[in-house]
Every structure is written in structure tokens, then in C-alpha cells.
Amino acid sequence: MGVDLGTANTLVWIRDGGLVRDEPSVVAVKSGTSEVILGGQAVGHRAYEMQGRAPAGIEVVRPLREGVIADFEIAEAMIRYFVRDIHGRRHFVKPRLVIAIPYGTNEVQRRAFIDSAERAGARNVYLVEEPIAAGLGAGLNVTASQGSMIVDIGGGTTEIAVLALAGIVSATCLRVAGDxxxxxxxxxxxxxxxxxxxxxxxxxxxxxxxxxxxxxxxxxxxxxxxxxxxxxxxxxxxxxxxxxGALSEPVRQIVQGIQSVLENTPPELSADLTQTGITLAGGGSMLRGLDLAIQEEMDLDVRFAEQPLTCVAQGTGVILGQLDRLAEFLYQS
Ligand SMILES: Nc1ncnc2c1ncn2[C@@H]1O[C@H](COP(=O)(O)OP(=O)(O)OP(=O)(O)O)[C@@H](O)[C@H]1O
Ligand SMILES: [Mg+2]
Structure with a gap:
């Protein structure tokens, strides 16, 4: 299974089925506990509808904040729900899990992702940095030496990265995005x-x-x-x-972030970007006119990934299909 564990939405990709889940990253629990209500089923859409409407004693929680796990027990409950729901019905062996994680997560946070996924029922866990998964899912040739830029504007975070040779050459992660x-x-x-x-x-x-x-x-x-x-x-x-007018400040911060990544990109790769341009991904990029605003400010071609909302999950699917070749670029348990 490939999982894009987003702040706003969690997407699950399986090898023989493509995208099988696209649900809000929301869980409804008994207040003060990590016990999921409705017998463990109040995850995703079911929990989303309860937001702002839950009676006393029930809390609707988004376990991921700004792209990282804010509440471990609840995040784990959410991963477990998806693993059981999708994998449990058809297989007896535990699944391999490729999880896309935000750029810039530290060692401790990576461990935490792996531990949560293992406790939730995964066999092997592979972590890929989201910009690489997004690039793969958007069809960019991320293993090439030619550089390309991906800007993934999600719910909690915007990740801006220049990719080449299956790695991240320069990047930043902003706490400014759709939210x-x-x-x-x-x-x-x-x-x-x-x-x-x-x-x-x-x-x-x-x-x-x-x-x-x-x-x-x-x-x-x-x-x-x-x-x-x-x-x-x-x-x-x-x-x-x-x-x-109200949106101009966060928009300016995103443009500023792109500018600063460009300033930190080696000249050879900057030169590549005049050809490859900027690829936008993530739901936040769908704000009307944001592509044109970026294009004008940066004077580079800006295009959308074919599936801006699902390309990270799609990228985890590409990895699942080529684990042998791509494993060296991943972080493993
Ligand atoms: N048509 C649209 N116009 C503007 N914003 C949109 C549109 N569709 C979705 N969004 C916004 O996209 C954001 C969610 O995007 P996405 O699903 O890529 O985030 P995520 O991957 O869950 O978050 P993150 O990557 O930060 O963890 C939300 O803020 C949502 O409001
Ligand atoms: Mg995302």
C-alpha cells in the first residue's frame, strides 16, 4: 500500500487497484481518549461531517498538523483503520507500506511515522519525501540529471523543491498552505x-x-x-x-518561498528550470489564478500536475511498482 498521509486528506494507493481511498484526515474519538467512535469506523468522511457539530463527549480531531503527526495515538488509529479496511479484507499477510512524509522531517519524526505504521499493522515501512513522490506522480523524470521544480501546496504545508538525480537539491517547507x-x-x-x-x-x-x-x-x-x-x-x-485582498499575504509568502529556493539552487540546475519550469501539485494550488500569479512573479513556465490532488499517492504507487530500483532513495524500517 502507498499512503499520502496529508494534513487535510489521506490517500491510499494499492498496486493492483490504483487509488482506493481519498478521505479527510479526520477522526472522531471519545473526548480525551484515542478511542474511535462508531466502533472504530468514525474516520475520514464520517468524521468530517461531525466537525463543529459533535456533541459533548465526542471530539473530532485532525491528527496531523502542518504535515507532521500531532497526535500519535489517533494518527495510528487512523492508519490502522485504513490498513484493516483495505488490506485486511483480502490478505492475511501484513502489507508493505510506502508512506510519503513531509520534506524536512527529522530522524525522531521519521522513527515515529515508522513505529506508528508498524503498530498499525504494516510489515515493511518505506518513507519517501513528499516532493519526490509528487514529482514521480506528476510524471517528472526525477532520476534524470536535468533539474525540475515541484511546488506542492497542501492543506498544512507548502513544499517547494528542486529535484535531480532522484534527490532534493534545494527545498523548503512552509507552514503556509490551503489552511x-x-x-x-x-x-x-x-x-x-x-x-x-x-x-x-x-x-x-x-x-x-x-x-x-x-x-x-x-x-x-x-x-x-x-x-x-x-x-x-x-x-x-x-x-x-x-x-x-485577505489572501494576498499567504500568497505572497508562497511566492517568496519559491524565490528563496531558486536563490539557493546551483546555476546549472537553475538553467534547467528555464526549460522544465515549475510543476504545481496539491489542492492549495487550485486557488484560482495562483498559477498565473507565480508565473508572472518568477518568469518561468508554470503547469499543473495532471492530478494535483492525487499525485503524491500516485508517486507512492510508482515506488511500490519499482521498489527494487528505488529502495536506495527511501528511508526504511
Ligand atoms: N478547488 C480548490 N480551490 C482552492 N483550494 C482547494 C481546492 N480544492 C482543494 N483545495 C484545498 O487544498 C487543500 C488540501 O490539499 P491536499 O489534499 O493536497 O492537502 P494535504 O496533502 O492533505 O496536506 P499536506 O500536504 O499539507 O499535509 C485544502 O486546504 C483545500 O481547501
Ligand atoms: Mg500533501
Missing amino acids: SFDEAIVRHIREEYNLLIGPLMAETIKRTIGSARELETEYSLEVRGRDFISGRPRRTIVNSDEIR
């Missing part, structure tokens, strides 16, 4: 309208009218939340240009 866009929207609406909105509402606003660059037609949207002063439910209308 930061949502948070900027929540803040804007609180400050501008005295209205508190939840994370799901913020995400809806981002997807429907959010943008990084001026639009041909500007849009507006009705937003519902709780009045900050009176405490009562209230609605208001927001429009796309003010949301763009």
Missing part, C-alpha cells in the same frame, strides 16, 4: 463584519470566490456565521476582490 488561506478568510470576515464563520464555510468561500489574481468577472457570495457581538446567527455578502 492558511482559510484562516485569512476567517480573520477578514471577523474583522470586517464582526461575523464568526467556521472552517467549512471559510473553505467554501475560498473555493467558490477565492483568487490570487484579478478576475474577469468578480463574484459575491452570501456568508453565514455567528455575530461576534450579539451571538446570534447572521448572514452577509462578501465579494471576490476583498477575499483576494
